[in-house]
Amino acid sequence: MKKLNLTVWLCVCIFTWAQAQTKLVEKVTRKGNELLIPYEKYVLPNGLTVIVHEDHSDPVVHVDVTYHVGSAREEVGKSGFAHFFEHMMFQGSDHVADEEHFKIVSEAGGTLNGTTNRDRTNYFETLPSNQLETALWLEADRMGFLLDAVTQKKFEIQRATVKNERGQNYDNRPYGLVSEYTSKHLYPYGHPYSWLTIGYLEDLDRSNLDDLKNFFLRWYGPNNAVLTIGGDVNTKDVIKLVEKYFGPIAKGPEVKPTRLPAPVLAQDRYISYEDNIRFPMLRMVYPAVPNYHPDEAPLDLLAEILGQGKNSILYKNLTLTQKAVQANASNPASELAGEFTFTILPYPGQTLDSMEAIIRQSLLEFEKRGVTDDDLNRFKASYEAGTINSLSAVAGKVSQLAQYQTFTGDPNYMVKDMKRHMAITKEDVMRVYTKYLKGKKAVILSVLPKGQNLTAAAPDNHKISTDNYNAPEYGYEGLKYAKAKDNFDRSKRPAPGKNPVVDVPPFWTDTFENGIKVIGAKNNEIPTVTMLFTIEGGHNLSAFDPSKAGIASLTASLMNEDTETYTAEEMSNQLEKLGSSISISSGPENTVVVVQSLVKNLDATLKLLEERLYRPKFAQDDFERLKKQQLEGIANQNTQPTVIASKVYNKLLFGESSIRAVPMSGTETTVKSITLDDVKNFYKSYFSPTVTNLVIVGDMEQNQVMPKLAFLNKWEKKDVKLPELSPNKSIDKTKIYLVDKEKAPQSEIRMGYVAMPYDATEEYYKSGIMNYILGGAFNSRINLNLREDKGYTYGARSFFSGTKLAGPYTASAGVRGNATDSAVVEFVKEITNFRNSGITQEELAFTKNSIGQRDALNYETGYDKASFLSRIIQYNLDKDFVKKQNEILKNITKEEIDALAKKHLPIEKMNILVVGDKASVKPGLEKLGYEVVELDFEGNLITPQVAPAPAEPASEAPAGAASPATEKKKKKKS
Structure with a gap:
């Protein structure tokens, strides 16, 4: 017993010491109408940087954890790990069960997500402010207690989900592989920007659980993270909670900044590929500068002059002349490099080499034209307005603070950013044009429609060389997983604070x-x-x-x-x-x-x-x-x-x-x-x-x-009569309708019927409550089944979408092609089970908590308020309709939910539509017991080819032919 007490005492001492060592680095306050975000910045002994912004305008809090790791920390043969880990971080940790992260935040009335790019991964939650401690507990648990919960089964399911995401957003999307092609030909072999963040499928296939765990141990320590908290909080209280939950987590391996030289092109690199598109595409990419480089802002203005908006040179030369559907220029910049890019989609009949010629002529035109006062004034005014608008929500302010700290070390860099944009001169723009574009070489990609025999801008002339590639040594050897030692029970979920008072905004x-x-x-x-x-x-x-x-x-x-x-x-x-x-x-x-x-x-x-x-x-x-x-x-x-x-x-x-x-x-x-x-x-x-x-x-x-x-x-008054639309088409029985999208790697599934018009306090509203746990929440039955359990899809959902007119009830997903029939089965199963068995008491409690606590997030920004007001005036709602909704939600019973499910989920009278590769998906669909009807892209019936009817038989059948009577016997026997 004495030994145990001594251990506890030591833990307390260690924890107290950690608290005492937390350093306040700086405090930034606003003076007058100065355009900045006030904050306090701290650093914990384990290296975690903490930024707190107080904003008491709404009872919400936004928590963001940004890890300075993206696909730029990967290596050849192991692409996609950072994005893969974004998925794995939602699969539970020691004290948070699988799928509980989404459930806990949703039940608390919040929203959450994660994103990955080349240079960073971030995880974030927006919640009612009384749920701050819950958010910090969740984020700390996956930072310090993740790996034992990463199982082979979860690994396989999320690998399938990532594959579905790639299929949906890249392989099955027109022009989806444009960036992949330009990147691998712009950067040297092995450069971490030479592949997409989502990675290659073959790399995902060859990766294993240990690879993934080592990636986490190397890059996801507190010393490589920024924790940013903003909203209706008290900074002192926040820091105490951060010290409690994050302080005991051990420091990770040292992470040094990456610096790589800009790619050098000795000649224009012409490349091409075919895609399932109507318009060919020409894309020209010039090596440019990284984010926050002194030349980045002048290059942004140059891109605007050349190809953004109705005053741009490309708009005049290509869009107004009806040579191109789309013509633009942009200057996307990342941490290690930038890419000054022209993108042209010409009309049919135009050639890609002529598009290239017009781009080059437009550059010469710019040289003669130069930069005007209007160019400068437009750019600076738009930048100022964009910056101001980005501060409308606490999430936007937190994101900016996190980004600036991660990439510049200065959360207050917005002030410098504004100054450098406002200080741009005409000479700056002409200088960067000369330095990065004039006479310089580019990667020139032609994307050609399949089967049209169109010609690329020029023959392909570049092959990727592996010469001189040396794999980076990132230090994966000898990494060990050491969990934090606590003086409290981390398995206990924090209790929320007092519910914030949320009033409907006065109007x-x-x-x-x-x-x-x-x-x-x-x-x-x-x-x-x-x-x-x-x-x-x-x-x-x-x-x-x-x-x-x-x-x-x-x-x-x-x-x-x-x-x-x-x-x-x-x-x-x-x-x-x-x-x-x-x-x-x-x-x-x-x-x-x-x-x-x-x-x-x-x-x-x-x-x-x-x-x-x-x-x-x-x-x-x-x-x-x-x-x-x-x-x-x-x-x-x-x-x-x-x-x-x-x-x-x-x-x-x-x-x-x-x-x-x-x-x-x-x-x-x-x-x-x-x-x-x-x-x-x-x-x-x-x-x-x-x-x-x-x-x-x-x-x-x-x-x-x-x-x-x-x-x-x-404005002159006119009597406007609105049309009375024809009745909706009735559905006699469920059928599967199949549209052939030849060789599509994924299938799009839609199933539903025309339900009812919108109402704010009657059956439509109540049915939305009913559907929430079936297909409305991330952790709904449908999504957990098709995405998390089966790995068929990147996301599956169901929803009612009525307006003043009756609108559809729809269940939908984009699914892996070879799982099409299985996905249809699971959709039908989940809807049928829910209609027949109804909601559980636990699900009902979750639904009430989740929907009931969302009000804190509903009116935060000007856009949120405008959407709320628009609904009131559009549907002539009572001023107290929100109060009525809250009463309905509070008092709705399992019996009411179950009755609504039986009434509004007529699974035997829904249309099921599948758009996918007929050759591979039709056999499986035909086994499901439904009539399968083939349609074309316009929804017209495709009539099966029927053999000509035989002539009337003669008194004797021709030699070798069977008589009609014999044919009937054969069919009956078979």
């Missing part, structure tokens, strides 16, 4: 004389204003004339172009110099106008809004160009499995006669029939204040902003 309402309904709220966290106009109608208006489907989308696109006073380029120039934006887009049931502005520039922005709303020019040349783009986009849809799935699924649900079965872009036939006069008449007939709602969120009071909007009273 005001108003109405213009011409009928525009207005709802607004003040948000004084950043000096910006967001306005959201919703004009009812949208794509559904084509129900009046289905032969013109796609007109709403085309009209919205044209309204972003010339006005009577400004060309599109002039309008763009004015907006960018203000750091503002005005965008118009069309959706299924409405057209949306989004306005974003700094408060100081709102008056000037609203003058431009008035011009865009009231005086669109609808010029013939703009019409022809945008109509061509829309038609090419329609033709391109059939290269994308997810788009094919959505298009065919809607046709199955709503029926061929419904406008809801037609894509918003229309069809080739309908868009070809649209004339400029049709567009003008559509605008004249359907854009009216009588069907318009306006949401305003920003750092202004009602009496400040409403007078500025007086011009809206000039």
